[in-house]
Amino acid sequence: MTISSPTRLEALLAEKAGRPVRAGEVVTLPVDVIMAHDATLALLIDEFTRLGCAVRDPDRVMVTCDHFAPPARIDWADLQRAVIDFSQRRGLDLRLYQGICHQLLLEDRRVTPGTLLVGADSHTTLAGAVGAVATGLGATDILACLATGETWFRVPESIGVTLTGAPKPWVMGRDAALYLLGHFGEAGAGYRALELRDRTANGLTMDSRAAICCMATEMGAKAALFVPDAVTAAFLRARDGAPWTFPDEDAAACAETLTIALDALDSLIACPHSPANIAGVREVEGTPLHQVYIGSCAGGRLEDFAMAAAIVAGRTVAPGLKVIAVPSSVTVMREAMRRGYIHTLLDAGVCVSNPSCGACGGIDKGVLGSGETALMTSTRNFQGRLGPRDSAVYLASTAVCAASALTGRITHPADVWWEEGR
Amino acid sequence: MSESRCVRALVLGDHVNTDLLHPPRFFGTAREAVLPGFLGGYPPEVAARFRPGDLIVGGVNFGCGSSREAYVRAFRYAGVGGVIAHSFSRIFYRNLINAGIPLATHPTLYQALTPWETVHWETDGWTLTRCAGGEVIALTPPDAHLRRILAAGGLLRYLGLEAEHAV
Numbered sequence A: 001m002t003i004s005s006p007t008r009l010e011a012l013l014a015e016k017a018g019r020p021v022r023a024g025e026v027v028t029l030p031v032d033v034i035m036a037h038d039a040t041l042a043l044l045i046d047e048f049t050r051l052g053c054a055v056r057d058p059d060r061v062m063v064t065c066d067h068f069a070p071p072a073r074i075d076w077a078d079l080q081r082a083v084i085d086f087s088q089r090r091g092l093d094l095r096l097y098q099g100i101c102h103q104l105l106l107e108d109r110r111v112t113p114g115t116l117l118v119g120a121d122s123h124t125t126l127a128g129a130v131g132a133v134a135t136g137l138g139a140t141d142i143l144a145c146l147a148t149g150e151t152w153f154r155v156p157e158s159i160g161v162t163l164t165g166a167p168k169p170w171v172m173g174r175d176a177a178l179y180l181l182g183h184f185g186e187a188g189a190g191y192r193a194l195e196l197r198d199r200t201a202n203g204l205t206m207d208s209r210a211a212i213c214c215m216a217t218e219m220g221a222k223a224a225l226f227v228p229d230a231v232t233a234a235f236l237r238a239r240d241g242a243p244w245t246f247p248d249e250d251a252a253a254c255a256e257t258l259t260i261a262l263d264a265l266d267s268l269i270a271c272p273h274s275p276a277n278i279a280g281v282r283e284v285e286g287t288p289l290h291q292v293y294i295g296s297c298a299g300g301r302l303e304d305f306a307m308a309a310a311i312v313a314g315r316t317v318a319p320g321l322k323v324i325a326v327p328s329s330v331t332v333m334r335e336a337m338r339r340g341y342i343h344t345l346l347d348a349g350v351c352v353s354n355p356s357c358g359a360c361g362g363i364d365k366g367v368l369g370s371g372e373t374a375l376m377t378s379t380r381n382f383q384g385r386l387g388p389r390d391s392a393v394y395l396a397s398t399a400v401c402a403a404s405a406l407t408g409r410i411t412h413p414a415d416v417w418w419e420e421g422r
Numbered sequence B: 001m002s003e004s005r006c007v008r009a010l011v012l013g014d015h016v017n018t019d020l021l022h023p024p025r026f027f028g029t030a031r032e033a034v035l036p037g038f039l040g041g042y043p044p045e046v047a048a049r050f051r052p053g054d055l056i057v058g059g060v061n062f063g064c065g066s067s068r069e070a071y072v073r074a075f076r077y078a079g080v081g082g083v084i085a086h087s088f089s090r091i092f093y094r095n096l097i098n099a100g101i102p103l104a105t106h107p108t109l110y111q112a113l114t115p116w117e118t119v120h121w122e123t124d125g126w127t128l129t130r131c132a133g134g135e136v137i138a139l140t141p142p143d144a145h146l147r148r149i150l151a152a153g154g155l156l157r158y159l160g161l162e163a164e165h166a167v
Helices: A008-017 A038-050 A074-089 A101-106 A122-130 A139-148 A173-184 A206-219 A230-240 A302-312 A330-338 A341-347 A398-407 B031-037 B044-049 B070-078 B090-098 B144-152
Strands: A026-030 A033-037 A061-065 A093-096 A116-119 A133-136 A150-154 A158-165 A193-200 A223-226 A256-261 A268-270 A278-280 A291-294 A322-325 A373-376 A392-396 B007-011 B055-058 B082-085 B103-105 B118-121 B127-130 B136-138
Touching: A008 A026, A008 A116, A008 A133, A008 A158, A008 A193, A008 A223, A033 A038, A033 A101, A033 A139, A038 A061, A038 A074, A038 A139, A061 A074, A061 A101, A074 A093, A101 A116, A101 A122, A101 A206, A116 A122, A116 A139, A122 A133, A122 A206, A122 A223, A122 A230, A133 A223, A139 A150, A139 B090, A173 A206, A173 A256, A173 A268, A173 A278, A173 A392, A193 A206, A206 A223, A206 A230, A206 A302, A291 A302, A291 A398, A302 A330, A302 A341, A302 A398, A330 A341, A373 A398, A392 A398, B031 B070, B070 B090, B090 B103, B090 B144
Parallel strands: A033 A061, A033 A116, A061 A093, A116 A133, A158 A193, A158 A256, A193 A223, A291 A322, A291 A373, A373 A392, B007 B055, B055 B082, B082 B103
Antiparallel strands: A026 A150, A268 A278, A268 A392, B007 B118, B118 B127, B127 B136
16 A cells, blocks of 8 residues: 655645644644634624633634625624624724625735635635635634634545646636536535646736635535745735745645646636536527626636726626626725726726625625526526526626626627727 | 324435525524525425424535525524435535534435425434335434534534533
């Protein structure tokens, strides 16, 4: 019997455990960062208070108000009030309407390669973009983490994913995520971790990496992380001013491996009612739309605003079509304003709203009415999430969303932009 | 099998997501806000037919989607007696165990049972009995670590954060 070298996940978790660990075993580990937001912390405040718990290490905690931002219902305003009061009373890092929890973690200096991060939200996997081991938990697990500083993990098996080639100009990280969803389905990466290596011609942006890691949870993955490289180092240097460098490592030995050749990838789309119900955009083009949404932790970053602005510049969105764009953080919004993207979108007739989860969760602005169909960059299109059972949601990249915003129908981005040689 | 010990099984399919089990617009903490959303992604007759103690039986990747435990509250308020699925989505799985709601896996039960079939699950054992005919079906329990949390009545009691008598 040969003993294989550890996967990256095994190595990172072994470092936390202070001993070798192997996939399949259950370990209790101290966590580096704990995140909870207004729609999950609200569920545990009463319990936490009733049990007389204390937050073990407030410096490790981030609390965001992003799901009800600001609240449109009295009962949700009440829940959020409790979250704000709780956070202030206990000296927690409260981010009130500063953006989506996962984007704020990506922008936070506490989140670096190897950081063990748990968040009370399924899309916590996003922080793997910088090489963190990040996973979502429910409110009760987070309550226990806040009180004890640790939680249990089953060490996951890893799937090695290598990205190669040079993508077409309209192909984004989101398309790679949709490809992976088509490959794995909703459960194919269940309980496992994705270890992603970027071997593309020019390196994927951190924004694209974030979109991929975010969507890994829709494949059932416990975590998804990019092996830190030159892109990671440049991102961290710009963010923290710290001189990170990373060796060019060989791929860890994963039981299952997969290569995505981005050269061959064209725009994909997830059809109702599953994020893994994948088709090529050409297969569903022409489908009439009532709403287009560009935002969420899967698609509201600076590169999304750059792409949207490039596509709609000098034009107007289709008459009667609701087009909404929501930056994923104040930092993103400020930079998008500075570069003129927000102006361009406003001139085109796009409704630009404040940084928040926006229409993604079905609990804030941008829900659907009966029989309405939306195309969104957001995370999920489960039946009934955004509106009644007879409403429908397609998910695609910002390039597809922006192109479709101009026509009011699902439209391939090449048809509205590249045909004119822009 | 005495009829009185039998409950019914709501039989669902693969990839039953949390938005079907409890749509986001019913998010909240209070019973009157949360309970109306129980099974709210399905036609209304499904929730109307569900009685306290009934089981939910599902397929692959049961509970995929959100981490928000409003659905756990909804399950508690509706009196869900337990959940048996082919497999569970990981956050949902932890959430149910943390709440002390019994669960087990079985690869084909959701295909074998008829809709609303009457069954009996002695939840401290790991077998299910079909009330008509008396067939006994072996279930797969959660692994040892999770059984300890379940046996303690949930995570907070397991960790000693909550006394046994507190709830």
